[in-house]
């Protein structure tokens with residue numbers, strides 16, 4: 001994951017590049033935001049066994065995208081998710097009254113692959129899937145930032161700074177956050 005998102009990039013001197021240092025700082029803030037500000041039961045970080053990032057493979061990516069454009073795929077995930085988590089939507093709405101309400105079916109508005117399709121993430125393993133609909137504002141902020149890096153948007157910093165400011169999350173609470181597994 002660190003390589004895919006450019007968190008480990010080293011310069012010719014063997015030290016992390018300025019870009020990598022910046023991204024790592026942002027990643028730590030993202031971990032802090034999840035730990036301190038999340039108000040949902042959702043997931044935004046890849047987890048084992050689906051945290052394997054493969055080198056870009058356009059054919060595999062296209063196959064997963066094609067599969068996930070099928071109404072049956074989206075419908076089955078919705079049904080399975082609601083069966084497994086019958087109170088997920090009601091709980092989400094109670095805890096996040098200001099967020100757009102999750103879809104009432106037959107499919108979610110958007111389903112996220114925690115290890116992205118472009119990195120060959122598990123296409124159908126529920127461990128790699130998260131309804132975007134049931135992510136709180138803090139988790140959406142994190143997910144959006146991963147998207148910026150995935151798209152290699154050179155303007156990611158400006159977008160992050162604006163989104164972070166608008167979130168009203170306190171910087172001192174999340175800056176330099178180190179999780180227990182760090």
Ligand SMILES: [Zn+2]
Pocket residue numbers: 037038039040041042135136137138139140
């Ligand atoms: Zn959350």
